[in-house]
Amino acid sequence: MQINHKLHVAFIVDGNGRWAKARNKPRTFGHKKGVERLEALIEGLKDNQEIGCLSFYLFSLENWKRSSEEINYLFKYLVSFLKKNAKRLTEYNLRFKWTGFKEKLSNEIINLLIKFENDTKNNTGIIINFVFNYGGIQDIIYTANKLKNYPGNITKEIFLENSLLNGLNDVDLLIRTSGEQRISNYLMLLLAYTEFIFEPTKFPDYTLEIFYKNLEEFKTRDIRKGGYSKKDDSK
Ligand code: IPE
Ligand code: IPE
Ligand code: MG
Numbered sequence: 001m002q003i004n005h006k007l008h009v010a011f012i013v014d015g016n017g018r019w020a021k022a023r024n025k026p027r028t029f030g031h032k033k034g035v036e037r038l039e040a041l042i043e044g045l046k047d048n049q050e051i052g053c054l055s056f057y058l059f060s061l062e063n064w065k066r067s068s069e070e071i072n073y074l075f076k077y078l079v080s081f082l083k084k085n086a087k088r089l090t091e092y093n094l095r096f097k098w099t100g101f102k103e104k105l106s107n108e109i110i111n112l113l114i115k116f117e118n119d120t121k122n123n124t125g126i127i128i129n130f131v132f133n134y135g136g137i138q139d140i141i142y143t144a145n146k147l148k149n150y151p152g153n154i155t156k157e158i159f160l161e162n163s164l165l166n167g168l169n170d171v172d173l174l175i176r177t178s179g180e181q182r183i184s185n186y187l188m189l190l191l192a193y194t195e196f197i198f199e200p201t202k203f204p205d206y207t208l209e210i211f212y213k214n215l216e217e218f219k220t221r222d223i224r225k226g227g228y229s230k231k232d233d234s235k
Contacts, residue, residue: 006052009215010131010171010187010194013038013056015178015202028073033204035077039085042128044208046092050215053127053168055099057186061135064104075109078132082112089116093125099164099187100133101142129168136188139164165189173218175211177203193225 013034020030038056045051058078064071089096098113113130143163147154160166171187171194179200183191197214199206222229 005169007050007172008053008055008169008190009051009173009175010055010129010190011057012174012176012180012184012186013058013203014176014180016204018178019202019204027070030202030204031070031074032077035081037203037206039081041206041208041211042085042092042094045211046094046126048126051126053129055129055131055168055171055187057131057134057184059100059132059134060185061101061133061138062185078130079109079112082116086116086119089120089128090123093123094120095123095125095127096120097127097129097167099129099131099168101135101138101164103133105133127168131187134164134187135185136183137185140188160189163189170194173197173215175199175214177201177206193223195221195223 016030016034017027018030019033020027023029042054045054059074096116096119098117100113102110113132140163143159146162147159150158165187168187168190170192171190174186174191174194175197176182177199179198181196181198195218197217199210199214201210222231224230
């Protein structure tokens with residue numbers, strides 16, 4: 001496959017809890033390790049010329065069903081990841097984006113996420129998109145309500161610009177770790193022709209080597225988007 005634009009690769013970070021449980025540790029230990037893997041992935045891919053955007057699904061609106069203890073730990077690890085990497089994001093020329101709703105989040109977290117977006121908005125490198133406190137269906141409903149008095153025809157572009165996905169391209173490759181095979185209300189509006197890889201490795205064990213293996217598999221896919229195969233000369 002010829003790559004002629006930069007790729008949007010979207011991860012569903014999954015398997016932290018089971019990874020920890022298999023080691024007789026609390027689920028929160030899995031989140032701690034998961035955040036370390038996240039850091040290693042960003043570090044390893046920061047100069048990758050094929051990638052334009054890396055999205056990471058870190059907290060869904062449905063994840064509020066979990067215990068407050070687990071949620072507090074997960075948020076704590078993410079906040080310390082951000083604080084620790086504040087300078088590095090800019091040194092690496094990365095653009096930070098937060099995709100998610102403000103509802104139920106503390107002002108401290110909201111302000112931190114917005115500050116990171118502002119501090120890195122003039123960078124020109126890879127977009128690091130934290131999908132945090134997000135739900136794809138809720139975003140569609142939110143956008144429909146926002147546009148209910150819109151004068152004129154609503155196009156795909158106008159709809160997307162008004163959604164929380166403003167500024168993001170369609171996802172080229174979605175990688176879900178831990179072997180689960182579902183979307184779990186992720187970036188619905190950007191997944192129309194996405195290639196999916198369901199990687200059995202749980203996220204705390206997910207390495208750069210596994211990512212490159214996934215990327216190679218993606219490059220073997222025959223992406224037609226309703227048209228003809230690039231390998232097909234019968235047309
Ligand atoms: C993914 O790991 C991280 C979040 C959803 C926040 P899980 O916590 O879902 O881990 P499993 O799926 O229970 O193993
Ligand atoms: C999806 O994982 C959400 C995130 C990775 C943040 P879940 O572990 O919450 O999804 P389900 O419940 O298995 O579908
Ligand atoms: Mg899970």
